[in-house]
Amino acid sequence: MHRDFLPLICLLILFAAGCGGATSGENDQTTADDDAHDQDDDTTVEPTPSNAIDFPDDFLWGVSTSAFQTEGGNVNSDFTQWMLKVFHRDLCGEAADSYDLYETDANLAQDLGVNIYRIGIEWARIEPQKGKYDEAEIEHYRKVIEAVVGRGIKPMVTLHHFTNPQWVQDQGGWRNAETIASFVAYARLMAKSYGDLVDYWLTINEPIIYASGLCLMAGYPGGSINNFPCAAEVSTNMMFAHARAYHAIKEVDTTDADGDGESAIVSIAQAIVPGYPRRPDNAGDIESARMYDYFMNKMIFYTLTTGELDANGDGDTTDEGDGYYEELAGTLDFLGVNFYNSIKVLHVPLIFGPIAGIPCYPEANFICYPHGRPPYLHGDNGNPIEPEEFHKLLVDYADEFHLPIVITENGVATTDGYFRSWFIIEHLKAVRAALDDGVDVRGYMHWSLIDNFEWLMAYTMRFGLFHVDFPTSIRSWTEGGETYSAIVHAGGVSQELLDRYADAPPVSE
Numbered sequence: 372m373h374r375d376f377l378p379l380i381c382l383l384i385l386f387a388a389g390c391g392g393a394t395s396g397e398n399d400q401t402t403a404d405d406d407a408h409d410q411d412d413d414t415t416v417e418p419t420p421s422n423a424i425d426f427p428d429d430f431l432w433g434v435s436t437s438a439f440q441t442e443g444g445n446v447n448s449d450f451t452q453w454m455l456k457v458f459h460r461d462l463c464g465e466a467a468d469s470y471d472l473y474e475t476d477a478n479l480a481q482d483l484g485v486n487i488y489r490i491g492i493e494w495a496r497i498e499p500q501k502g503k504y505d506e507a508e509i510e511h512y513r514k515v516i517e518a519v520v521g522r523g524i525k526p527m528v529t530l531h532h533f534t535n536p537q538w539v540q541d542q543g544g545w546r547n548a549e550t551i552a553s554f555v556a557y558a559r560l561m562a563k564s565y566g567d568l569v570d571y572w573l574t575i576n577e578p579i580i581y582a583s584g585l586c587l588m589a590g591y592p593g594g595s596i597n598n599f600p601c602a603a604e605v606s607t608n609m610m611f612a613h614a615r616a617y618h619a620i621k622e623v624d625t626t627d628a629d630g631d632g633e634s635a636i637v638s639i640a641q642a643i644v645p646g647y648p649r650r651p652d653n654a655g656d657i658e659s660a661r662m663y664d665y666f667m668n669k670m671i672f673y674t675l676t677t678g679e680l681d682a683n684g685d686g687d688t689t690d691e692g693d694g695y696y697e698e699l700a701g702t703l704d705f706l707g708v709n710f711y712n713s714i715k716v717l718h719v720p721l722i723f724g725p726i727a728g729i730p731c732y733p734e735a736n737f738i739c740y741p742h743g744r745p746p747y748l749h750g751d752n753g754n755p756i757e758p759e760e761f762h763k764l765l766v767d768y769a770d771e772f773h774l775p776i777v778i779t780e781n782g783v784a785t786t787d788g789y790f791r792s793w794f795i796i797e798h799l800k801a802v803r804a805a806l807d808d809g810v811d812v813r814g815y816m817h818w819s820l821i822d823n824f825e826w827l828m829a830y831t832m833r834f835g836l837f838h839v840d841f842p843t844s845i846r847s848w849t850e851g852g853e854t855y856s857a858i859v860h861a862g863g864v865s866q867e868l869l870d871r872y873a874d875a876p877p878v879s880e
């Protein structure tokens with residue numbers, strides 16, 4: 372999961388690391404852009420009956436990306452402008468140059484064999500000035516979507532993924548309720564423009580990560596520190612924006628693009644980071660973890676299923692402005708779940724409003740674990756790796772919200788091909804276990820198709836199934852990509868793969 376805890380520290384790391392990008396030891400080929408796509412690859416390999424772990428025939432096998440993190444060169448975005456202001460240079464740069472290489476990326480998705488590909492649209496490109504829509508960019512994204520559809524893959528389209536046009540920032544960003552109407556107009560236009568090609572829509576990626584990152588940790592442009600009322604206000608505005616966009620999309624996208632009988636299937640992608648007390652017997656930590664879990668993970672799902680709003684995020688729906696809003700109710704067609712890890716929460720009075728505590732991300736180890744943190748399995752960004760948590764949350768969220776689940780992101784920052792392969796298999800085992808428990812999991816989308824711009828960590832974290840050489844944008848296969856491709860083509864995990872990746876990677880300090 373992308374996090375913005377103590378962004379100041381991240382900014383310093385970023386400064387030290389520069390944006391040239393790390394090199395990967397995972398890739399096993401380095402080829403020219405289109406050569407990473409194997410033209411002769413037989414993408415219609417029959418599922419083998421010998422899978423040790425099988426999945427339903429109609430399971431959605433996918434990969435996930437975002438526009439800003441892959442495209443590059445988005446000068447009208449508030450994130451680019453912010454970087455320019457802080458560093459006096461464009462640290463976001465060309466990313467993976469997917470703005471130009473979208474056909475290449477669609478080829479890679481096809482090579483993997485996936486049947487769904489999560490892509491994004493950058494609002495700042497579509498509407499670079501308030502109310503002025505750019506026809507050339509609308510046409511550009513049509514080509515991007517056509518490239519996906521043309522390869523027999525369903526597109527899932529995200530409309531907002533942490534970035535805004537600079538003019539949105541200038542009008543007060545998501546604290547200004549005017550932004551709701553601006554977003555809904557843009558969402559309606561997108562559904563009208565591409566509804567004939569797209570059935571799966573995600574209005575907003577991780578609204579609560581954005582709201583909390585913005586207001587509690589100053590992790591996005593226009594942010595503040597420890598300002599809980601701001602986080603509650605932004606998440607409330609985003610919930611209304613989602614709900615109104617949901618209704619707008621349903622109204623204008625009436626074309627069933629893939630012939631499955633549904634024309635618009637709409638949700639958000641929500642990061643689920645289960646919160647646990649840092650000290651299991653400490654009453655303060657227990658309460659902080661409970662409120663963290665409520666506000667960060669569940670509140671938005673409660674509101675968008677029941678219509679009951681908790682506008683100040685304090686855990687009840689009885690304050691002024693709270694209560695039932697019909698337009699919010701029933702506006703999730705499925706639960707879009709992004710899963711990376713769980714988190715320990717340490718009670719610290721006066722920090723982050725009703726949560727009254729801090730999440731123990733690695734940057735906060737010196738506070739959470741003053742005597743040293745015990746070693747644990749983690750990705751390059753320090754996030755713990757916990758497939759068992761994945762199974763638990765799938766069962767828990769299915770029980771609580773009674774909606775189908777699509778895994779809209781799951782991935783690990785690593786350059787180690789064995790690690791990524793093992794990670795994928797262990798998380799798919801968790802999905803299989805949830806299916807066996809009766810959970811309606813419709814699909815799994817790995818984050819990410821290619822290495823990309825990892826926000827405040829820039830190019831230092833690699834999540835790609837395909838390695839990207841940042842100076843040249845050349846894509847190449849990784850061991851993780853090959854493993855995922857074998858699984859997707861077979862519709863499950865073979866005994867051979869289970870044996871090959873049976874041992875957990877060693878725990879490092």
Ligand code: BGC
Binds near residue numbers: 576709780
């Ligand atoms: C975000 C992505 C990010 C990923 C890995 C997710 O929470 O949606 O933008 O790259 O985490 O940190």
